[in-house]
Amino acid sequence: MKPVSEILIELYRTMLRIRRFEERVVALYPEQQMKTPVHLCLGQEAIPAGVCIHLGREDQIFSTHRSHGHCIAKGMSLKSIAMELYGRETGCCRGRGGSMHLADPEQGIPGSTAIVGGSIPLAVGAALSAKMQDNGRASVAFFGDGASEEGSFHESLNFAALHHLPVLFVCENNQYATSSRLAARQPDTGIAAKGAGYGIPSRELDGNDVLAVYRAAGEALGRARAGKGPTLLECRTWRWMGHVGPTCDVENGCRPRDMHEEWLSRCPLEQLRIRLPESGALSPDFLESTELAVCLEIDSAFNTARHSPDPDPSQILRYVDGRG
């Protein structure tokens, strides 16, 4: 077990790296050099941080169109993500994937999908693979609230429960599918309740409380690794920006302003700082030096990305299959 102070520092640092990375995307996006649709996770940083802290490099995560935070928390370099956003040959997917398909198998990230619900069965498959190879790995499916309406969600929960697979289902319930509110799409039973039908232990929790996510994910992954099967976590949260792009969608009436403001007041980083004033782990000195280090890392990532080489158009057919 790591000392508590180290855990707090790591959680905070991960959230800060995600936050500042996404803010940099917002700042630079209007230059129109990142020609890829960006689905930012500002406001949702606590969930990837609280989950991925429990994962080793060999554990596998599958992400979605909103993938930056998951990949940063799982260990991808900011540089390889930034280069992919700029469509560079040196990006994590050699400019073939873009923002919605970040992957780094070396870090246990086989990939991300822009089809809602697609990540869920893939993660279950990785868990089946782990069970068959008996290698002690766990896998995590990240997905949004919309995905819980897809057949792939239900098919995956059914199969994972049937075979007691070591997989954690993490639903980031930000309450909107693009501009369609949850209440217009589902009966008001909660997403966590859907796990019960498959006999899967399920919990609803505050997804902006990184310590709550940390505790729930730790417990769930412990169960998974002990052969006790999957868990479903519904982490309630809120995205600070619109569904896609570097601007907020509240101005144009896509989401209600009062809810937006309430959730803005529940910033995951602020909450951690405020709740732990006396612990000493997040001292003013620490906060300042971390801020500086993260800022320098992001400067370097985006500077490198801007000046990295583009793919060679004559190589457009490479990687379609292993024959090319």
Place this chain on the structure above:
Amino acid sequence: MPWTGIQADGRRDCEVYGADGEAGRQLTYRDAIREALDQALGMDPRVFLIGEGIDDPGGVFGSTLGLAEKYGSLRVMDMPLAENGLTGVAAGAAMTGMRPVLIHMRVDFLPMAMDQIVNHVAKWRYMTGGKVSVPLTIRAITGRGWGSAAQHSQSLHALFAHIPGLTVVMPASPRDAKGLLMGCIASGEPSLVIEHRWLYDLKEVVPEEPFLVPPGVGLIRREGTDVTLVGVSHAVYDLLLAAEQLATEGISAEVLDLRSVRPLDEALIISSVRKTGRMVVMDTGWKRCGISAEVAAVVSESAHDALRAPFRRICIAECPAPASAVLEDAYYPGCADVVACVKGLL
């Protein structure tokens, strides 16, 4: 790697189809598939089979019989009726070190898995810049007759052959049923093997040792000089019968079995048509945007000057498969249609 030492099948020309009297052990198409699966499971611990009812007494028309008993229920796994989800599960396992073979008793169940096959499996290698491959093989069987009707008898290979990143093969003989299945598993590429239920009882000499037919390589089943008859799967059988009949009337027909519809053996099609100057394409599927159109386009683009007559296409009627036996007869073209078509070209 267990697959690297296995010989590729080097046949290119003039294999007699299900010949009597050829030396060697004969197997049915069904048993050739079962032997391929058995050998793949036996030599590669990464291989596992998953499908609806694959361990039941029917054993997917006999093609998986006895394998669950031999390899256990984790490696020969029954599955929920969740075609799309389980395609994703198999794909996720394939991305993380396994070589699954997903088995559907009907081609008609594939459209339910379209999202995972088309959006995920086919594109994953490209989307990840070549870093993550999906060595997943999917078997699906086309049915026909006895009122199987619109949802139990489709030939949907053209739908999948449209998608870059997928391999689509259609074995017409027992030897190819084994070799192409092993070839797909060995290739490490996402592959769709479309089998035909009416070929399951066909017998042919099949090598006992494991061997690979590489996807993308067609085969001249019968040599000829007057016309090239191109087909896949069960259509090859009609073409061979027609060639036999045409020979009695002094017409020499060459029969080309595509074996793969993606990749397509364009070089073999072009060289055969350059030799004969005429072409008839027969498909088990529909004409509109189908494989016959693709084959015709290949010839038009690369060997138009060699054509001494317009190409012709023989496909199923442009409607869902009907149930009535009378309508079925009208729905499926056969040997007589091929013979009449060829005579019209000469």
